Amino acid sequence: MIADERRRMAGLVESLTAEQLRTPSLCGAWTVKEVVGHLVAAVAAAKSSALPILIRSGFRLHRANAMLATRMAARPAGELAAMLRAHAESPFRPPIVGYPGQLTDLQVHGQDIRRPLGLPHELRPERLRASLDFLVGGRAIGFVPRRRPLGLRWEATDLGWTWGDGPLVRGTGEAVMLALTGRRPALDDLSGDGVAELRRRVSG
Template identity: 35%
Template structure:
């Protein structure tokens, strides 16, 4: 299942960000609709998360102050474990049909969780869609302009704290082979913009799509 590619430009505006978020939520819901129970239970690219956990997590992108406080009251020692706990709670409480319906219901919304921007919401849905699709051998394409905006934000983030993989990726010269984008200095790594985004978010499943003298060092650093 694929989305129509969008023209790639140097910048992406506010309306386009929300257009991509909405379209990707709908496309992901369509993909999820076709999964078997076994596929819903399949491990995702997120260590320790099932496909169902990740899908449930994506329904938690509109948390206001009250919901954020409720999540923090269930603190599990780190933010990652706390977020995973919240996703697992929802995955256990909601049917797969309800998860899909909620993704569609959110498609036209422009709300985002307190403390993050729409760019974090964009990155969340783009990367987590691949966490679901890739281990199942399915395809859900990322619009190139949105992936470019997302990797820019990922590599530039100071708050929320950047992912460890993003700090690693900053030590390399990243060059996209399908759009006019590059960043950083150091050993070169080249590949499709979607693969570069996934690597910057710690998804080593994208390594086979990359080339360049920096790839072995990157793989070792991420391992």
């Protein structure tokens, strides 16, 4: 699933214009191309180049990650797509988050790109379900603050997926996934008496 998502991302990158690549994404201050740079760096950056950046960042992982993504995004889009394809089958398994984290990273960042560009999400139901299970499973370090999903009942209306107890947060699996990971535009696509509390958690 991860390999296929990387190849699909490569195809998406190749289809985008220079203007689309410069478009702000849903992921913080990153442009679409910088999001792609992050996805490439996660699988293709050499350890020899990552270590100096980690040192310059003061060993702050999020800052190092942003620096590495920006450096990678300086490459031509076609080169980034080729790197995603070349490393699609990489067996690298990150600590703690493992393969579910990699799959979720690709799906969430895919939407960080597609939503601002008005492109259909084309998410696969079984992969989306795997990411939802991961995001509420307590091991999604760096994806979801531990308390965000707690005390709410989550329902993905198109997947028959539910989790938790409490005030209801309901929407498509795509919107639920993005809301769990703090993407504020997705909150407008949700309904239920738990959405107000979720907004407070995302904003806080």
